[in-house]
Amino acid sequence: MRTLTIAVIPGDGIGQEVIPPALDVLEAVGSLHALSFEWRHFDWGADYYFKHGVMMPPNALELLAPFDAILLGAVGHVDIPDNVTLNGLLLPIRRGFDQYANVRPAVLFEGVDSPLAGQTPGAIDMIVVRENTEGEYAQIGGFLYHHQPEEVAVQTSVFTRRGCERVIRHAFELARQRNRKKRVTSITKSNAQGYSMVLWDRAFHAVAQEFPEISTETLLVDAAAMNFVRRPSSFDVVVGSNLFGDILSDLSAIVTGSIGLAASANLDPARRFPSMFEPVHGTAPDIYGKGVANPLAAMFSAAMMVDHLQAPIAAQAIEKAIRGVLAEKQVRTADLGGSSTTAQVRDAVISKLN
DSSP states (O other), X not given: OEEXXXXXXXXXXXXXXXXXXXXXXXXXXXXXXTEEEEEEEOOOSHHHHXXXXXXXXXXXXXXXXXXXXXXXXXXXXXXXXXXXXXXXXXXXXXXXXXXXXXXXXEEOOTTOOOSSTTOOTTTOEEEEEEEOSSEEEEEEEEEESTTSTTOEEEEEEEOOHHHHHHHHHHHHHHHHHSSSOOEEEEEEOTTTOTTHHHHHHHHHHHHHTTOTTSEEEEEEHHHHHHHHHHOGGGOSEEEEOHHHHHHHHHHHHHHTTOGGGOEEEEEOTTOSSXXXXXXXXXXXXXXXXXXXXXXXXXXXHHHHHHHHTTOHHHHXXXXXXXXXXXXXXXXXXXXXXXXXXHHHHHHHHHHHHO
């Protein structure tokens, strides 16, 4: 029996409602595949902020470092500015553990309707790889004449050759592993951003030479947004900067039916530090407390976690169970057109596992 140690941060809003079902699914699959889990829950997030003035304690990274992985629900609160949330918890973990590759699959599953006409199950099957530690979210800059009528804000993007090349290389390695189109699409805006994105383009061209069997495509970000809607089935692996990847990955979730199915991994591919896995749907305060949140994105994220921790059979079992529930179209939450509760979806997935 192999034991995995997992740091659990349910966070805020529906994060607190979708993480427990994901843990139940992990326990169920573990009993079938010789895996056991040791959980440690951390109460970081909005409630912690209201008590202590920070989203997590100063020694948070020290506390998280010994774990095999981190499972995060969602963080945020209407009474806390979003920049405080992002810079108080998510970005310090991503940067502190050098989780430079944010990986977001987007698949149109059987039993799920795309808002786009004519899309059939499996036709859309892409992965958006987002640079996760620098770029437009580097948080370098400042204010001058703060809170005065003449206030000035300076925000500096940071693009390094190392940072670009390593996340682009990870995208190519994913394309090599996938049984799809064997193509990587680079997202750029070098016609307008004549330094940062020109460096990105050069890095992409250089890395592409290492993978001659992988075809490539380069799109300006506005054209990419258009083509995610116009021809989503043409994409395989898409790689972009922190900002571009953030925006396009949410679009990829919507064209595949619901952000309630959108999972993500914040990876340190070198495995020096724990990686972090999270659904991307946010805290959804409008449905929090009603017991109707879709837990499938958290379960998909859990499957990505155990796959990263080299338990691929368990990961495949979770995904197969979820796909089975979706295909039957019997148990589904409101975001997918149903009326099932979070608990009913959990029970249906566990039933498929068994």
